[in-house]
Amino acid sequence: MGSIFLGLGENQEQQSLDLGRANRHGLIAGATGTGKTVTLQGLAESFSANGVPVFVADVKGDLSGISMPGSPTFKHADKLEGRAKELGMEDYAYSDNPAIFWDLYGEQGHPIRTTISEMGPLLLSRLLDLNDTQEGVLQIVFKYADEHGLLLLDFADLQSILLHASQNSKELSAKYGNVSKQSVGAIQRQLLSFEAQGADNFFGEPALEIDDFLKTDEQGRGYINVLAADKLMRSPKLYATFLLWLLAELFESLPEVGDPEKPKLVFFFDEAHLLFDDAPKALEDKIEQVVRLIRSKGVGVFFVTQNPIDIPEEVAGQLGNRVQHALRAFTPRDKKAIKAAADTFRINPDLDVEEAITQLRVGEALVSTLMDDGAPSVVQRTLIKPPRSRLGPITAKERAIINSVSPVDGKYDTAVDRESAEEVLAAKAADAAQTAQEVEEKGEDEVRKQSRKTPSLWEKAFSRGAKVAAGSAAGAAAAAVLGKKSRANPMASGVTSAAGSIATDLAGPIAGRFVRNLIGGLMR
Template structure:
């Protein structure tokens, strides 16, 4: 048996599966594509997560596109994080090309052009169905980890949430949360201290500064109502195909704090909402996180621990997470160890640091007698990749240099007119794109402060009026006394008889007459 025949059997035996599967392409021996040596991914293992890595321009996005298309074909919904803005073409069929036909002839099955059902989502001002969440839905624990708060600050955050729950102040958007922070620091300080204990103004100030940081990155658009219901990510169209939700994030690359905030909240919501599924034979939802380094590069240790916990636990809910990035080292090791499917496109070795990174990347894949992994990693062509998946027993399959199939949909973005048509035809837009700003903590606390201020102003006014009344009363008494004395003096001056009788001359004359009588 020739080496080529041995390799053919080696691949077909290693990728053999009894259940349903996705065909990624055909294995290569050296530079030659071995027709019908098909590299397959069992649907049963797709909830074991995965990694798509490779240098810029090597075909990562097209691999993501291929996986999304085939998942949709199998009736599995998909959520894509479209940071570069080049995945909207899924809504239109590929125009085809002679090179695509040539590629598929080498692989061993014909090319078929298709369009796919997509839903365009947004967490910013871009067009699409708005994905929002309320502050209350985050809760104090998750929000503390996102904001990277100290233990003391986390305790204060828990008190603030408890105070709002006890007093029925809904925390919906950022202005609600900022208002509560200002209230417990100033007007409501004594009330909070009496009920929950002392709160440091320096700590509330630190929390407020971190909230403002998220707000400046666009958090004021993300936090609010109507909250997006994650069940809407698992819809199936009338033809039984899973709907591909494309989240447009082209304006988020310089806002890593907002992106990681959104991602962690979404994963937490999915985990809490979806029921336990176990080994059902197919995933409930697959989430692709493009430019995954944005999730991790500014994440605190607490946040990384939270993400790691979710990655470990969420697969039992039938959810698969796929990280797309340039180098495997962009993903923390503890999370990388949880990833079952690995698709590694070419890496470039321009510097000593690059060569070290390639050596580390090669160690993430099974050894193979057919490849020098470290060397081949720099020689892979566009649309080629090293692939290793988990078989139905959870065992890594043989490493295969793979000629990947071409996307069935357009490998380009939609025009503005086409994008508008998709957004206008959305069945979710009417549900989520209405601006809702119902009465919440901001309005309620403003009303409370206003009532307190009015009461204080009334008390001050009443005190001033009482003081004025007392002053007037005193003045009236004084006036009556003065008037009485004046009246007496006036009456004496006006009576001539009294005047004569009280004069000195009359008194002396009276005493003189009295003396003569007595003698």
């Protein structure tokens, strides 16, 4: 198996990360300014060079430099080159990395979207901070949408069906359970609050295809997917919920691979404490379950945080590869964190870990990784290698150029607004209003004789199928005139097209329900 060079220990012993053990997850911790971001950047570079795609959230806006080579003229170049010389890296040279920029708001990179259906009521409830009663109402609304073939794609769809639920609360309560207007109103207010923060940009189409996170370039290097998260961090719950959703999507989309020779993707979760802030114990337990299970899909998750005790013990127990930068003992909580961090390492009789954690200089760390046999290595005080790419952000012009040559350029940049719950419910409301007016003018008996104005899902599909069949028949006739034999069966084509149309209309609810069931199973 291959390995990634991390740095040199005090006895000039090379410290490495086994690629075959990188899917056993990891932790990068340390106080502000101790070198966590540089360590993360160097690790991401090394994974990319070994053909492993990477996802990383750029919470401070300074990781975009990973897409450009470093330079002797840039800030800190002397420190990088001095560190490389100190570590004996004779092959050290500046280099860039293939990168794709993403942004939930679509400002600094390609938009990332998912549909309301795919997110599901459980994660939405977490995002909106709903109580149990409100979450129950949201579950009912989703069930109603599924049963009536209503696509929930964006915020407008969810707002429309919530309004419909409020207006028809008695009917819904009779069938599904209590749906109070007060609970619906509370959900609507939370939606408006998040919409004001720009969260509505995250919901809609075209939805993200996970395979676009797993690309390699023509040289076989894994693309580094950089999420612009500096603005997103102003909505920490949206940030945490988005990343949890992304992990669930990866778990659902990827096949089982066991322990591959190298990961299929490495996922860096910066500011990881946000995932657990104010999270109920049940949610922490399920996050631990997601982290444990996603390992078998070949995905490695590295949590990056200032304080190691920000990570619950159940999750921390899954993190076999650890890079601990310096901690400061200013408060009782700091001292507790130092002791907790020291206790997680395999004992080194020649090293006082608790003392060393407070004495590490910038760029130094205590390192322990999983060995071939799966056991953690003895902790070593290690000087971490320097990255080869630029430290700090790139310019707006450089970002624009990289975006223009991105392998997904144009795929997600334009939002698509197809017929969904908002349009269907609006049409039904207009239909009902017109019918009420006609009843008043012509009488109920006369109106009952009229055909329905809003066709059903099945009627619309067969109507489209019939049109396709007519086109197929015309094509067959043209082929006969030209002396060509046609095997096309217009009637069969019509039936097939109708079925395809029905499948298209139902695909959103069914696919969304499938993903929600999976996430729901993990989150219950």
